[in-house]
Amino acid sequence: MRSALELFTEQGFEKTTTLEVAERAGVTERTFYRYFADKREVLFNASNELQSVIIAAIDAAPPSTDVLETVVTAMEAGAAVLEENRSYSQARAKVIAANPSLQERELLKFSTMSAATSAALRARGVSPLAADISAESGATIFKIAFETWIGDDSAGTFAHCIRTTYNELRALAQN
Amino acid sequence: MRSALELFTEQGFEKTTTLEVAERAGVTERTFYRYFADKREVLFNASNELQSVIIAAIDAAPPSTDVLETVVTAMEAGAAVLEENRSYSQARAKVIAANPSLQERELLKFSTMSAATSAALRARGVSPLAADISAESGATIFKIAFETWIGDDSAGTFAHCIRTTYNELRALAQN
Numbered sequence: 001m002r003s004a005l006e007l008f009t010e011q012g013f014e015k016t017t018t019l020e021v022a023e024r025a026g027v028t029e030r031t032f033y034r035y036f037a038d039k040r041e042v043l044f045n046a047s048n049e050l051q052s053v054i055i056a057a058i059d060a061a062p063p064s065t066d067v068l069e070t071v072v073t074a075m076e077a078g079a080a081v082l083e084e085n086r087s088y089s090q091a092r093a094k095v096i097a098a099n100p101s102l103q104e105r106e107l108l109k110f111s112t113m114s115a116a117t118s119a120a121l122r123a124r125g126v127s128p129l130a131a132d133i134s135a136e137s138g139a140t141i142f143k144i145a146f147e148t149w150i151g152d153d154s155a156g157t158f159a160h161c162i163r164t165t166y167n168e169l170r171a172l173a174q175n
Numbered sequence: 176m177r178s179a180l181e182l183f184t185e186q187g188f189e190k191t192t193t194l195e196v197a198e199r200a201g202v203t204e205r206t207f208y209r210y211f212a213d214k215r216e217v218l219f220n221a222s223n224e225l226q227s228v229i230i231a232a233i234d235a236a237p238p239s240t241d242v243l244e245t246v247v248t249a250m251e252a253g254a255a256v257l258e259e260n261r262s263y264s265q266a267r268a269k270v271i272a273a274n275p276s277l278q279e280r281e282l283l284k285f286s287t288m289s290a291a292t293s294a295a296l297r298a299r300g301v302s303p304l305a306a307d308i309s310a311e312s313g314a315t316i317f318k319i320a321f322e323t324w325i326g327d328d329s330a331g332t333f334a335h336c337i338r339t340t341y342n343e344l345r346a347l348a349q350n
Contacts, residue, residue: 066350103286104279109283124292132319140311144304169308173348175241 003043005088008095013039013102016115040105043092046081047109051116054078058120071117071138072166079158081107090150116140118134141165179217180263181268181323188214193268215280218267221256222284226291229253233295245309245315246292247341254333261333265325290315316340 003024007016018039022032025093036042057074064070082089096102117135145161155161180189193214197207211217226320232249239245257264271277292310297303318338330336 041230056320068347068350104283107282108275108279109285111278127272129319129323129340129343130347132322133245133315133340136315136319137312137344137347140308144307144311147307148304165304165308169303170348172243172305172309173313173345175243 003116005091005095008043009091011169013095013099040102043096043102044105044109047113050078050081051113053081054113055116055120058117058124063124066135067121067130068137071134072141072162074117075138075145075162076159077144079145080163082146083158086150089146093146093150110139110143126131137169168169178229180266183218184266188270215277216272218277218278219284222288225256226288227255228256229288230291230295233292233299236299238299242296242305242309243312243341245299245338246296246309247316249292250313250317250320250337251334253338254320257321259332261325262338264321268321268325285314285318312344316344 003042004016004021007020007024016039018032021039022029054074054077057077058070060064061073077108079141096106114135117138118128118131121131121134126134141162145158145165148155148165149158149161179191179196182195182199191214194204196214196217197204200207229249229252232252233245236245236248270288271281284310289310292313293303293306296306296309301309316337318339320333322328322341324333
């Protein structure tokens with residue numbers, strides 16, 4: 001759905017109709033609504049894939065008492081989904097930043113990812129409280145590292161930004 | 176706006192019209208829209224007060240190198256805003272949990288609070304990365320502690336739940 005992003009970038013998200021988005025993708029408006037609940041969802045196509053990769057990484061992780069490390073390693077695996085297309089992520093972030101309703105949707109996606117992460121941790125025997133905190137902290141690390149990655153040309157890979165952000169959290173919590 | 180919450184609880188958020196909410200509050204629909212951007216905002220009346228208390232606590236905190244501790248102390252001060260009316264918080268949380276558009280709005284409020292917290296920390300000389308991580312972690316702690324507080328009758332005060340959640344985060348990060 002790169003072309004939908006182009007439309008939003010050129011003429012603004014609010015001013016772009018669902019019909020225009022559908023036409024750009026070469027489908028009817030009716031077909032569009034079979035695949036997307038609303039216009040906003042077009043920008044969150046990768047969210048499901050991202051979540052699947054993260055959950056699979058948690059499920060596949062060796063048993064460990066370091067729950068945060070398990071989560072951060074999974075976030076690094078998730079980063080690989082976005083790593084190859086930084087310019088798309090940058091353009092997408094710009095459209096989202098300009099529109100509060102898109103920000104709300106993005107936050108809901110992060111929240112859903114966090115809930116799924118917590119459930120995967122509990123399934124490994126982690127206590128509910130530790131699972132929730134680790135999952136939410138993982139989402140925080142992902143979010144902040146993402147901003148560093150797309151905002152700073154010299155920041156290195158997304159996975160590297162995740163590790164740096166995690167190290168900073170550890171340092172802050174060890175005060 | 177306790178009566179709006181009653182309406183939402185009785186007949187559902189979606190099925191309640193703005194006119195009904197306005198009438199319950201004894202104002203016209205037009206007056207309602209002078210005070211609230213939309214129907215959802217009625218449930219986030221306390222968010223601004225909460226944020227003001229938290230930011231004021233950060234501004235007033237003694238100089239410290241323990242940034243997370245500064246944030247958590249401010250969250251404890253914020254907890255006092257909600258402490259006295261646990262049953263309202265419980266009923267409100269139930270309405271929000273039943274409605275994705277309300278969840279989105281709540282997440283946006285947390286995000287706004289987190290941005291304001293980060294700005295207050297930066298104004299005290301904290302580095303942008305440390306400020307962002309501490310602010311987001313503070314919001315995480317607040318959110319998780321809130322759920323414990325309203326969900327568990329034996330969990331103690333909201334402020335106590337915040338301290339417990341914070342201690343768990345520290346333990347997880349010190350692995």
